[in-house]
Amino acid sequence: MLKFFKPAPAKERLPEDKIDAEYKKLRFQVFMGIFIGYAAYYLIRKNFSLAMPYLTEEGFSKGELGLALSAISIAYGISKFVMATISDRSNARVFLVTGLILSAIINLLMGFIPFFTSTITIMFIMLFLNGWVQGMGWPPSGRVLVHWFSVSERGGKTAIWNVAHNVGGGLMAPLAIGGVSLATTYFGATFIGYEGVFILPALVAVVVAIIAFALIRDTPQSEGLPPIEEHRDDYPSKSKKIFETELTTKEILFKYVLNNKWVWAIAIANIFVYFVRYGVLDWAPTYLSEEKGFNMSESGIAYFLYEWAGIPGTLLCGYISDKVFKGRRGPAGVVFMLGVLVAVLVYWFNPAGNPLVDNIALIAIGFLIYGPVMLIGLQALDFVPKKAAGTAAGLTGFFGYIGGAVSANAIMGFVVQHFSWDAGFMLLTVSCVLAVILFAITWNVRGHEVVKNH
Numbered sequence: 001m002l003k004f005f006k007p008a009p010a011k012e013r014l015p016e017d018k019i020d021a022e023y024k025k026l027r028f029q030v031f032m033g034i035f036i037g038y039a040a041y042y043l044i045r046k047n048f049s050l051a052m053p054y055l056t057e058e059g060f061s062k063g064e065l066g067l068a069l070s071a072i073s074i075a076y077g078i079s080k081f082v083m084a085t086i087s088d089r090s091n092a093r094v095f096l097v098t099g100l101i102l103s104a105i106i107n108l109l110m111g112f113i114p115f116f117t118s119t120i121t122i123m124f125i126m127l128f129l130n131g132w133v134q135g136m137g138w139p140p141s142g143r144v145l146v147h148w149f150s151v152s153e154r155g156g157k158t159a160i161w162n163v164a165h166n167v168g169g170g171l172m173a174p175l176a177i178g179g180v181s182l183a184t185t186y187f188g189a190t191f192i193g194y195e196g197v198f199i200l201p202a203l204v205a206v207v208v209a210i211i212a213f214a215l216i217r218d219t220p221q222s223e224g225l226p227p228i229e230e231h232r233d234d235y236p237s238k239s240k241k242i243f244e245t246e247l248t249t250k251e252i253l254f255k256y257v258l259n260n261k262w263v264w265a266i267a268i269a270n271i272f273v274y275f276v277r278y279g280v281l282d283w284a285p286t287y288l289s290e291e292k293g294f295n296m297s298e299s300g301i302a303y304f305l306y307e308w309a310g311i312p313g314t315l316l317c318g319y320i321s322d323k324v325f326k327g328r329r330g331p332a333g334v335v336f337m338l339g340v341l342v343a344v345l346v347y348w349f350n351p352a353g354n355p356l357v358d359n360i361a362l363i364a365i366g367f368l369i370y371g372p373v374m375l376i377g378l379q380a381l382d383f384v385p386k387k388a389a390g391t392a393a394g395l396t397g398f399f400g401y402i403g404g405a406v407s408a409n410a411i412m413g414f415v416v417q418h419f420s421w422d423a424g425f426m427l428l429t430v431s432c433v434l435a436v437i438l439f440a441i442t443w444n445v446r447g448h449e450v451v452k453n454h
């Protein structure tokens, strides 16, 4: 299995006069590959939530379906870390595409074969498997980013790549809904309709996987090019030391990731950032309809705006961290999380009957929260040598999903049900403050300086 993923071997160096043009072409090409590839991962990550209303009509309760849905976040959080330790020693091109195809197969099984959606246990297992293979998307993308883009340009490039997940997440719903109408129009005799939620996004993901495979290349050296640091004369440390030896899992974990206090600081910060990301997003439709009198379509629009507002916000955050704070990600995280705090307070205290203010607050949270989400991934890439980059990001993802996203569903749900929405908002407010403090701890840290100290 590991042989199948083996990193692409280095090729003989191209003649000097070919290197510039080849680098330029391939950098654009591999970037497009991981961008569309990761966007496609999001087409088939949470599409199950759109099948839930139909499955409720089939007799499943909301509680049961919510339990099945939680399998995705649990498996994804564990897998993003575990699979990253393999990905850091694997060919990114093969790894990313394999995960995407496996995820598409799981979705196609759930769409075409009724057995795979017949009980909660079976759906839980399928969604757990889907969450697991979904963990094969971020780490190889991180590997591509650190091998093809050098330290001083990585903020902007990572920010642009990072909006892939908003693009994919934003396109998932229209595709899934299109899938339902295709299923009922053309296969109404055999399909109920919800099957299309799985089938159409999965078919699109397969097409994207093929294109991504054609575009992505593992490392510059595997294409006869020099390492990016040498090519751009942009090294992570003054000693111009670069890390080109593939590491063992033990080295990655114990030499560079688990003993790095900065990685731990951002991993813990990620609990609170993800608690806010999913605590606001997942509960927005319920909160808006119960407390602010929104109907389903008004809530849907607010949800959509939250996702898309993340795109300009992420780009601005990456730009600010590169240009204003000169590669320090901590200050940008503090500024953006303080903004989120203010917007959460407005969203909380705005009385019912002012939907415009609720929408603006929600757009502001969407605009501001995805910057910190991106910065944590970026810091993880920065804080370790490039051969350990995916694992560091994977560790932050583990904390973000297991500590943040899962509790945003379970703890928020419990607190709101047994106490009140006010209690839920207190949790969100405290999370913002803790995220600000943890970003502030990394205020003066530039990634390459941390790498140098190791």
Ligand SMILES: O=P(O)(O)OC[C@H](O)CO
Pocket (backbone or CB within 6 Å): 080, 138, 162, 165, 373, 374, 375, 376, 377, 378, 397
């Ligand atoms: O939540 P994830 O793992 O899909 O990551 C989202 C962003 O890319 C984090 O930088």
